[in-house]
Amino acid sequence: MCERGQIFIFLVFALAGVPALAAEMTADAVNSAQPSTKTLSNEKPTSAGGRLQVLLDRAHFSPGEIDGKFGENARKALRAYAEAQQLPGSDALTAEVWKALLADDRPATATYTIAEQDVAGPFLRKLPSKLEEMKDIPKLGFTSPREALAEKFHMSEQLLATLNPGRHFDRAGDIIVVVDTSGGAGGAPVQAGRVEIDKSRQTVRLFDKSNALIGFYPATVGSEEKPSPSGRLKVTEVSRNPTYRYNPDYHFKDVRSRKPFTIKPGPNNPVGTVWINLSAEGYGIHGTPSPGKISKAQSHGCVRLTNWDAERVAASVSKGTQVAFVDGSG
Numbered sequence: 252m253c254e255r256g257q258i259f260i261f262l263v264f265a266l267a268g269v270p271a272l273a274a275e276m277t278a279d280a281v282n283s284a285q286p287s288t289k290t291l292s293n294e295k296p297t298s299a300g301g302r303l304q305v306l307l308d309r310a311h312f313s314p315g316e317i318d319g320k321f322g323e324n325a326r327k328a329l330r331a332y333a334e335a336q337q338l339p340g341s342d343a344l345t346a347e348v349w350k351a352l353l354a355d356d357r358p359a360t361a362t363y364t365i366a367e368q369d370v371a372g373p374f375l376r377k378l379p380s381k382l383e384e385m386k387d388i389p390k391l392g393f394t395s396p397r398e399a400l401a402e403k404f405h406m407s408e409q410l411l412a413t414l415n416p417g418r419h420f421d422r423a424g425d426i427i428v429v430v431d432t433s434g435g436a437g438g439a440p441v442q443a444g445r446v447e448i449d450k451s452r453q454t455v456r457l458f459d460k461s462n463a464l465i466g467f468y469p470a471t472v473g474s475e476e477k478p479s480p481s482g483r484l485k486v487t488e489v490s491r492n493p494t495y496r497y498n499p500d501y502h503f504k505d506v507r508s509r510k511p512f513t514i515k516p517g518p519n520n521p522v523g524t525v526w527i528n529l530s531a532e533g534y535g536i537h538g539t540p541s542p543g544k545i546s547k548a549q550s551h552g553c554v555r556l557t558n559w560d561a562e563r564v565a566a567s568v569s570k571g572t573q574v575a576f577v578d579g580s581g
Contacts, residue, residue, distance in 0.1 A: 291321035331467035391517030
């Protein structure tokens with residue numbers, strides 16, 4: 252075959268693949284996806300990965316930020332969900348676990364009309380990378396309507412953009428596609444009898460008074476610079492929309508100030524939208540301005556969750572709730 256013919260055939264196949272890839276993450280594709288070892292990927296978003304993450308999130312077995320990938324946080328959530336269902340757990344999605352998840356048969360996506368408050372701001376031009384650069388900002392808000400909407404629906408900004416090609420998310424009244432992480436029956440959150448934080452596996456588990464596993468959340472737990480505590484603590488207070496107070500006695504290596512300072516509230520505050528204070532000075536469970544880094548970046552000794560997961564935990568605990576730090580590496 253001549254070289255020109257070979258090039259033509261190559262282009263035909265290449266162009267034929269483009270629409271298939273582009274259509275992979277449509278609302279219809281996500282809602283009808285059947286997750287399996289062939290349709291789940293740790294490397295790239297797939298419709299199957301998105302649907303699986305949504306169903307886990309709804310069940311309060313959080314995959315962290317929903318991005319369509321079958322990454323470590325999604326695998327952690329899958330194993331925990333199987334355990335709660337008293338089914339064999341593994342990194343692979345079994346037919347039994349998928350059947351249990353499909354008890355929630357609602358579509359994984361929904362349409363949403365962008366509201367005035369979604370685009371009202373004020374928005375930050377840029378989120379500073381250093382704590383000291385944040386102290387004079389009046390509110391640590393979002394950097395864009397896209398970031399605000401992605402967090403509202405537990406999504407990565409990239410997945411939100413993929414489901415809505417060509418949209419800028421800055422016009423009230425526009426209708427967009429989002430993943431639907433709302434609970435089915437609603438009602439008051441189940442109260443936790445105790446919380447277990449696994450320092451090696453980087454997870455937070457909630458158990459009710461009968462010792463049933465009722466919630467699972469991937470976390471960033473401590474760092475080499477400042478390890479998290481060990482043993483048993485208690486919740487002493489829950490603060491929503493908290494102010495961050497830096498204590499120079501912490502000697503964080505990226506902070507030069509020798510004087511205490513405060514950082515105003517907001518979703519991009521260093522501790523996010525909620526702080527659950529623990530009975531060891533300076534330690535707590537809290538949110539984060541970087542949901543995509545959960546379990547992938549170190550914390551200053553505390554327990555960091557996505558903002559929405561931290562809010563879920565806050566709704567299920569109260570003053571006096573037992574919090575145990577364990578090492579499940581064995």
